[in-house]
Structures are given as structure tokens and as C-alpha cells.
Amino acid sequence: MGNVDREGGGAMKPELRRILFSLAVLLWAACILYFYGSGRIVKYLAPDFRPIALAGGLGLAVMGLFNLLTAFRKADCGHDHAHGEEHDHEGGDMNPLAALLLMTLPVACSMAWTKDGFSQSTLARKGLYEDVEAGNSPFLASALPPLTLEEIEKGHRKTSDGYLEFSLMELFFATGDRELQNLLGGLKVEAEGRIVEEKVNNDSGTRMRLYRMFMTCCVADSRAIPIILEFGKKPPMLPENGWVKVAGTMTFPEEEGTLRAVLVVDRATAAEVPQEEKFLRR
Amino acid sequence: MNGDARQDFALAFLSILFEGAPFILLGTLISGFIDIYLPKGAMDRFLPKNKTLSVMVAGLLGAVFPVCECAVVPVIRRLVGKGLPMSCALTYMLAAPIVNPITALSTWKAFQGQAPWMMVGGRLLLGYLVAVGVGLVVARIPLRKVLRKSLADKIEGEMEEEHIHSEDSGCCGHDHSHEHGHSHTEKDDSRLIAAMRSAQKDFVDVGVYFTIGVAITALFNTGIAPGAVWLDSLAGNVLAAPAALMALAFILSLCSTSDAFIAATLAKFTWSAKLAFLVLGPMLDVKLIFLYQTVMRRKFILALSASLFVVIWLVAVAWEMWIAKGVAP
Missing domain, CATH: 1.10.287 (Helix Hairpins)
Incomplete structure (x- = not known):
């Protein structure tokens, strides 16, 4: 040596x-x-x-x-x-x-430097404010459980006040599937995610955005899975980017030529951070 | 960098580092033990004597020794040092991350509902053909034009040494020093230490370049989306879409065992674009450019990069026109 x-x-x-x-x-x-x-x-x-x-x-x-x-x-x-x-x-x-x-x-x-999460600007770059329809993909859609009219009641738990518990993923991808829209449109659902300010088509200031990240391998390849929350009035004070459970009626209006997943909110409450924060590849 | 940028960079940097470091460790442990324990010339036994055939077989070795692109670079450094022809080493390096069962399975799984067999078959075949093509070309290039000076010096020095010792070389496949003989059992501990030192040295060599590559990837990763709209506008263009996704693969520096899960989400893009993404990425990306510098000369890396980009683009476009044309995206 x-x-x-x-x-x-x-x-x-x-x-x-x-x-x-x-x-x-x-x-x-x-x-x-x-x-x-x-x-x-x-x-x-x-x-x-x-x-x-x-x-x-x-x-x-x-x-x-x-x-x-x-x-x-x-x-x-x-x-x-x-x-x-x-x-x-x-x-x-x-x-x-x-x-x-x-x-x-x-x-x-x-x-x-790390805070274990992306800043709002990077979240925006990772699809937080993209049109929901633009994020549709057969691969991600195939990761969802099968959903038929009969199975909706069976496959989703009901909250004590009568809302069906849905994952954001299902609501997000419904905008790319006419059949799902027909099934989910008008349905009373509850979803969980992080809440942030809505920056698209929100002149009246009555909207917020609910999202979770979808991760395949590491957080660098993650992307946001968002839906729009319509409160119909000034949204309640909830911690920015905090975890919330939101219940309301699911709608799929066409805005500026694009179908959007909009949850008309009946109630929104702060929630515990889930054990697995991100949607994962199955 | 402001606070947000630092936070974003740190998150992306650490996540890619955590994902890649174990694979580099695996590769460098293998390379360290190859360095000390594998007799020189042993790889020749696995390969046919014929140059063309040996390159073609080297392209399939990933099926037996599956390694991802991060792990393969330190391994081939040592294999080249052990007398594996550079053409075979380069073929193995380019093919192994693609032509292996783990990558095939992940690609098949990711493309469920999107012509999975076509994507898996196309990826493996194109990856193999490109790697063998590069190997056959490199077989005709002098070693010094391909390898780093230090590595070329070492190999040529050892070849000279082998020539001098050829008449009295050792019976166990490698030479023994003039001072010591054949007491293998006494040397076991000592050789283990040497192997671990060699592995650590390889890990640091590769780790430095990997760190730089990951840092650059993290910078792009957290700021790449401003180009997303522009990328989308190219998605259906038969000529531009493959080039755009190849550029994306280069910047994102994803692991070949997982990149199919990203490619499958790029639903708007043509088949050829996704195929080009899946074939180029494991062969060439930001972090690999840095890792390759531990083995190859910069001029050669530049020529290799340009060739890979052009060849894969041409084949992907042809594939779209003749094979994938009738398959609904």
C-alpha cells in the first residue's frame, strides 16, 4: 500500500x-x-x-x-x-x-434547511393549481378501487351525519370520467387533505383548495392531487396548509371550458395528521 | 436562495439521496470485493472470445446481475480494472439498468391498462440494441480515448505487469508478491480490510459526483414545472415529444427501477416519447454525467451523450410510426 x-x-x-x-x-x-x-x-x-x-x-x-x-x-x-x-x-x-x-x-x-415539506410555490409547480382534468392519467386512475353505482355505498364508510368518506384521488379523477361524474355528482361526501388558498377563478373569495400529494418513490417525484372547495361565503379560519376534513356536496361544473371538481362545503374542521400523509403507488 | 427555495431544495435533495445511497453502497461493496477477491481476467471466462459475441452477451448480463444505473458505475470501474474489455463493460453499464427483471416488472406494473407488453418489450429491446450498438462502436476506439487517464494508466500498467509475469504467474488466477506466498487463511482478515477500504474509497469517489448530480437534480426538480405548459404543448407531436421527454428524463435523473411509474403518468404523450424517456433515462441523466466522470473522459462522455440522444430519438420516432401507430394512447 x-x-x-x-x-x-x-x-x-x-x-x-x-x-x-x-x-x-x-x-x-x-x-x-x-x-x-x-x-x-x-x-x-x-x-x-x-x-x-x-x-x-x-x-x-x-x-x-x-x-x-x-x-x-x-x-x-x-x-x-x-x-x-x-x-x-x-x-x-x-x-x-x-x-x-x-x-x-x-x-x-x-x-x-428542510422542513419536511414543499413551499407553496413548489407545490404550485407540482400541480396544485393545475386544472384537475389536465392531471388525469390512466395509470393513476387504474390505482383506484373499482367504483360502480352499487359499490359506492358498500365501498365507502358513512359518517354519523350521513356523508360518504371518499379519498381525494377518487374525486380528482372523476373529472376525467363521465360515468364517475354521473355517479358522484350531487353525492354528499367527506374528504380529507390539506387546505390552502384558492388562486384560480376565486374573485369572490369564497373558495379554498384541498389537496394531498401523490408519491411514487420519493417526494421529489410527487405531485399534487387537488379539488376545489366552494364555501359560498367567506371560508372559516383554518390553519394554512393544515389538515382538514371537509364534507359537502360534490359537483362538476364547467368553468372557462374546463370541467372542475368542486365540493360545495357544508362543514370543514381541522383534522389529525394521518399516519400516511401522501397517496402512494400501489 | 431564499428560505422557501432552501426548504424545497433540501427536501428534494435528501429524498433523492436517501433513495439512491443504498444502491450506491451495494454497487461499491460489490466493486470493493471484486477489486480484492476477483482474480484478474476472471470475467473473460463468462464471455465468448469473439468480440461481437462478447458485447452481445454483455448486454444480457443484467438479467443475471441486476443493478440500477447508480450501482453499475462503480461495478464497471472495477470490472474494467480486472480486464473486462471496455466495450463489454460499457455495454453492460448501459444495458443492465434496463435489461433486468426488476425494471421489466416495474415497467409492466406501471403500464397496466396502457399496452404493458408493448412498453416492456419495446424498452428491453431498444435498451439492449442501443447498448450493444454503443459497445460495438467502442470496441473500435482506443482505450485512452474512452477512459480517464488514471484508470487507463492503471489498466495499461497492469497489462504490462501481467506480460512480465506471464511465465511465472500464480496458480490461483492472480499473482502473488515476491515477499509472500500462499497462506490464504492468514490473509483473510487482511484482505477483508483491504476490500472494505476499497469499497469505501469507491463509495466516496461515486458519492462526491452523486452529491453534485443530486443537488443539480433537486434544483431542477423544484423549479421544473414552469416548463410543464410548454412540455404539454409538445405532447402529441411525433417528432418533438420524444425529444422533450428525453430532456425531462435527463433532468429528473430517476432510478430505472421506478421511472416507469412517472412515465406512465404522462398520459398525453405519444408512445414513442414515453419509450424514449424509459430508454434514455437509465443511460444518461444529470447525476450519471457526474458518475461517468469517475470512469470516462469528458470528451467521450460528450460524444456518448450526443450519440445516445440522437439514436434513441430516431429509433423512438421510427417505432411510433411503424409499431405503436395502431395502439390507442
């Missing part, structure tokens, strides 16, 4: 280089394990990726610790090196200090 990093590490001793690399690896491990252990990972990854992340975090911790604890031990790679030339399995293309900084700084900054 070489005594110094001949390529990118200047005169840095291999022991020090190993320690720096181990620290970089351990920081990544600590970050992943912290997010997993604290439960915050649910805001970042879909369920099937969470155990993979845990395994990755544990694997990184083992690799980092192993290399840290054996940093001063001599190792033999078991095969020969060229005449008079040391054949280095650890020499890198980059200065180890620069590598450490590049690997850890963005992670550390992100850990400090």
Missing part, C-alpha cells in the same frame, strides 16, 4: 485519508438513520423504499465504523503489485478533504 495519496491527496497519509472518508460515510449513515429513527423518513420516501434506506444507513454505518476502527491496521490485498511500484487500492482522483466537504456540506445544509 502506498504511504501517501499520490494522485489527489497531496502528501496526506493513508491513515488520515481513511479517517476522513470514514467520517463522510458515517455522516451519511447518521443522516439516513436519524431520519428513519425519528420517523421523518415517511415524508421523503414511499414505504417500499424505507427499509432499503434503513439497510443502506446501517450498511454505511458498518462500513464507516469498520474502516475507522481499522484505519491504522496494515492490509494485504493478496495479489502482487508491479515491480517497484506500489499498487494502491485506495488512491482517489480527488483531494480527500475536498471530497469530505463535497459529500458532507450539502447534506448538512439540507438537514438544517
Whole structure:
């Protein structure tokens, strides 16, 4: 083994280089394990990726610790090196200090900056205010349970005051399906989601928007699944972007040439944050 | 960056990092152990002697050794170092993330109700053909024009060494030093340490480029939607739609095991556009550009990128005109 990093590490001793690399690896491990252990990972990854992340975090911790604890031990790679030339399995293309900084700084900054959710502007970019019809897709629609006139009552629980509990996904995709509109139009339903200000076609200020995110693998690929809430008067004071349960009558009016899913609200109350905040790929 | 932008960047950055890091670890552990334990030239045993045939077989190795695009780069670095011809390594690198059972299954699942067999078949076939085509071309290019100088130096140095030692090379497939002999059991611990060090070194090498790639992806990801309206306007255009979704695949840098779930949601786009998205993405994206720099020269990466873009676009357009024409979107 070489005594110094001949390529990118200047005169840095291999022991020090190993320690720096181990620290970089351990920081990544600590970050992943912290997010997993604290439960915050649910805001970042879909369920099937969470155990993979845990395994990755544990694997990184083992690799980092192993290399840290054996940093001063001599190792033999078991095969020969060229005449008079040391054949280095650890020499890198980059200065180890620069590598450490590049690997850890963005992670550390992100850990400090993250609030486990997107800002309103990015939510808008991810479809929060797009026409509902524009977001229709056969794939997403196929993720919904089968819905027929007979099955509506059977497949949805009824609240004590007579509203059928629907997921936003079903209401959202009804705008792309005439049959569903006929089934759901005029129906008394309750849906759960986050409530935000309505910025489209809301001159009278009587509307809000209800949404949940749909995530396939990680939150970076998520998109908003929204419907419009029509209160008919000034909406009640509810925490911006807070979780609410909203009950009312489902309608599908055509506005500006586009069919929209509009829930005419009878009641809206703050709700507990659900265990799984996002709609997930099935 | 203002507070909102920092918050958005951090969320997207960490989520992609959490998603990709385990796969990089898997790839670098494999590469580290290959480095120490795999005898030089061992890969040759799996491949036919004929150059063309060996490239064609390399394109199918993903079916046996399925790896995603993040994990495959460190693996091929080591395989090239172990004497796997660059043409075969590159073919494996481009094909393995697509031509593997996990990707096939996820594509089939994602496209339920949207001609899943056509999409799976088209993706695997096109991915394989493009990768083999690139491999056959690379087989005719000098190593130094493809590989990074440090890697090319190492391989050529080891080839010279092998030549010098050819008359007295070791009986277990690799050379032994002049100072030590064959006491494998005594060396087990020592070699494990060497393998873990090699794996960690690979992880850091790839991790640095991955971090940069993820950071750029996160910046695009959280600001990409202003182009969504423009993208939608191209959705039905046979020529422009594939190019638009290839650009999107490049920017989004999705994993090949999950990108079909995104492609399937792009309902307005032509079949060829979705196919181009699914074939180009695992071969070329923002983070891969950075990962490729751990193996290949920048000029070669540029030429490879341009070639992949043009070839996949042409094939996708032809596919739309001749095969997907009669299938309702």
C-alpha cells in the first residue's frame, strides 16, 4: 500500500485519508438513520423504499465504523503489485478533504434547511393549481378501487351525519370520467387533505383548495392531487396548509371550458395528521 | 436562495439521496470485493472470445446481475480494472439498468391498462440494441480515448505487469508478491480490510459526483414545472415529444427501477416519447454525467451523450410510426 495519496491527496497519509472518508460515510449513515429513527423518513420516501434506506444507513454505518476502527491496521490485498511500484487500492482522483466537504456540506445544509415539506410555490409547480382534468392519467386512475353505482355505498364508510368518506384521488379523477361524474355528482361526501388558498377563478373569495400529494418513490417525484372547495361565503379560519376534513356536496361544473371538481362545503374542521400523509403507488 | 427555495431544495435533495445511497453502497461493496477477491481476467471466462459475441452477451448480463444505473458505475470501474474489455463493460453499464427483471416488472406494473407488453418489450429491446450498438462502436476506439487517464494508466500498467509475469504467474488466477506466498487463511482478515477500504474509497469517489448530480437534480426538480405548459404543448407531436421527454428524463435523473411509474403518468404523450424517456433515462441523466466522470473522459462522455440522444430519438420516432401507430394512447 502506498504511504501517501499520490494522485489527489497531496502528501496526506493513508491513515488520515481513511479517517476522513470514514467520517463522510458515517455522516451519511447518521443522516439516513436519524431520519428513519425519528420517523421523518415517511415524508421523503414511499414505504417500499424505507427499509432499503434503513439497510443502506446501517450498511454505511458498518462500513464507516469498520474502516475507522481499522484505519491504522496494515492490509494485504493478496495479489502482487508491479515491480517497484506500489499498487494502491485506495488512491482517489480527488483531494480527500475536498471530497469530505463535497459529500458532507450539502447534506448538512439540507438537514438544517428542510422542513419536511414543499413551499407553496413548489407545490404550485407540482400541480396544485393545475386544472384537475389536465392531471388525469390512466395509470393513476387504474390505482383506484373499482367504483360502480352499487359499490359506492358498500365501498365507502358513512359518517354519523350521513356523508360518504371518499379519498381525494377518487374525486380528482372523476373529472376525467363521465360515468364517475354521473355517479358522484350531487353525492354528499367527506374528504380529507390539506387546505390552502384558492388562486384560480376565486374573485369572490369564497373558495379554498384541498389537496394531498401523490408519491411514487420519493417526494421529489410527487405531485399534487387537488379539488376545489366552494364555501359560498367567506371560508372559516383554518390553519394554512393544515389538515382538514371537509364534507359537502360534490359537483362538476364547467368553468372557462374546463370541467372542475368542486365540493360545495357544508362543514370543514381541522383534522389529525394521518399516519400516511401522501397517496402512494400501489 | 431564499428560505422557501432552501426548504424545497433540501427536501428534494435528501429524498433523492436517501433513495439512491443504498444502491450506491451495494454497487461499491460489490466493486470493493471484486477489486480484492476477483482474480484478474476472471470475467473473460463468462464471455465468448469473439468480440461481437462478447458485447452481445454483455448486454444480457443484467438479467443475471441486476443493478440500477447508480450501482453499475462503480461495478464497471472495477470490472474494467480486472480486464473486462471496455466495450463489454460499457455495454453492460448501459444495458443492465434496463435489461433486468426488476425494471421489466416495474415497467409492466406501471403500464397496466396502457399496452404493458408493448412498453416492456419495446424498452428491453431498444435498451439492449442501443447498448450493444454503443459497445460495438467502442470496441473500435482506443482505450485512452474512452477512459480517464488514471484508470487507463492503471489498466495499461497492469497489462504490462501481467506480460512480465506471464511465465511465472500464480496458480490461483492472480499473482502473488515476491515477499509472500500462499497462506490464504492468514490473509483473510487482511484482505477483508483491504476490500472494505476499497469499497469505501469507491463509495466516496461515486458519492462526491452523486452529491453534485443530486443537488443539480433537486434544483431542477423544484423549479421544473414552469416548463410543464410548454412540455404539454409538445405532447402529441411525433417528432418533438420524444425529444422533450428525453430532456425531462435527463433532468429528473430517476432510478430505472421506478421511472416507469412517472412515465406512465404522462398520459398525453405519444408512445414513442414515453419509450424514449424509459430508454434514455437509465443511460444518461444529470447525476450519471457526474458518475461517468469517475470512469470516462469528458470528451467521450460528450460524444456518448450526443450519440445516445440522437439514436434513441430516431429509433423512438421510427417505432411510433411503424409499431405503436395502431395502439390507442
